[in-house]
Amino acid sequence: MGAPLISKDEVLNRLTRVFRENGYGATLSQLSQNTGLQRASLYHYFPGGKEEMATAVVERSNAVLEREIIAPLHGTGSPSERLRAMMRSVDRYFAGGTESCLLGSLTHTPGTHRFESHIKAGFTAWIDAIASVLTEAGLTRRTARVRAQNAVFAIEGALLVCHGIGDTKPFRRMLRELPEQMTAVELSAA
Amino acid sequence: MGAPLISKDEVLNRLTRVFRENGYGATLSQLSQNTGLQRASLYHYFPGGKEEMATAVVERSNAVLEREIIAPLHGTGSPSERLRAMMRSVDRYFAGGTESCLLGSLTHTPGTHRFESHIKAGFTAWIDAIASVLTEAGLTRRTARVRAQNAVFAIEGALLVCHGIGDTKPFRRMLRELPEQMTAVELSAA
DNA sequence: GTCTATACACCGATAGAC
DNA sequence: GTCTATCGGTGTATAGAC
Secondary structure (H helix, E strand, O other): OOOOOOOHHHHHHHHHHHHHHHHHHOOHHHHHHHHOOOHHHHHHHOOOHHHHHHHHHHHHHHHHHHHHHHHHHHOOOOHHHHHHHHHHHHHHHOHHHOOOOHHHHHHHOOOOHHHHHHHHHHHHHHHHHHHHHHHHOOOOHHHHHHHHHHHHHHHHHHHHHHHHHOOOHHHHHHHHHHHHHHHOOOOOOO | OOOOOOOHHHHHHHHHHHHHHHHHHOOHHHHHHHHOOOHHHHHHHOOOHHHHHHHHHHHHHHHHHHHHHHHHHHOOOOHHHHHHHHHHHHHHHOHHHOOOOHHHHHHHOOOOHHHHHHHHHHHHHHHHHHHHHHHHOOOOHHHHHHHHHHHHHHHHHHHHHHHHHOOOHHHHHHHHHHHHHHHOOOOOOO
């Protein structure tokens, strides 16, 4: 013993999986089993215990959100192409609706006041990036902001409800339909 | 001692509050504190322990959903009036976005496989009732179903995200805007 | 860097007095 | 119908050997 069994990055990957499924209610036993490390070894990597593990996970997760989901919004192509690219990333990130959102899981779990700022930062960055693209697409600032919020609500709600009813199809349908709805021209008093 | 301090219905009210906030992660200490009853007294009402408490709470909660939120959809008035009535009920039920959804909280909490059927039943009944009204409003069955799903996704997602970012205003905005969006005429290839 | 062993609090649940 | 007292199990966290 003494030689590291897996890299710290791989440890974080596995911790993330557990926190995504269980929120802050994840237990050290689960985290230990899923990493293959004993509890005491986890404390070697994270002396601050579960709180430090969750903090590391949510910070890295927000970085992934930035890189995998937000960055495509600032890429090349038309606004609606970039929105479709984001939806593909979202579909991949949530494994077609089978995997949960870490921020959502943490929001629901008790004892997560310590992560409030991370949760808020993640959701806000996502909404802001979408709003920026929609502004670029010609929508007013206010409409862009409203539709960006609605899009994130739709994704998070679909994820939750589809998990609850045990059917991921409506989640994927939603992802397909969203870009067109978001960029549609406004109807004044239909 | 011996005389009941509060009615069983009031016990259920208080248990519901705790389960809504904490999901199945609610502890007997919390349930005891919020009811004013000692743990052992809770076992008098619910010999099956926490599982029986949660079952009673979710079953009653689904009955409330049926009575307070679904029933207005089958009332009098035009379809869009009934949708607006439902949104008012939803706003009241979630206290303007400050209170959580029991079904949502249970969905996210570990150890809730026992409530899967209740969760699915609640969400499904809600979606079906909305779809029925939208069909009545002249939408095709398929469009009605899709928009009903989207409406519940939007409500649940807004509830979650608004809780995460600590601002309930987008939730209430969403409730105001939803009825018009749901009943709008379809645009073919905008 | 990994492990075994352990400390101590809280968990859900039960026994039994009044 | 309420309570105090207590059980066994598991929770997070730590000590210390190798």
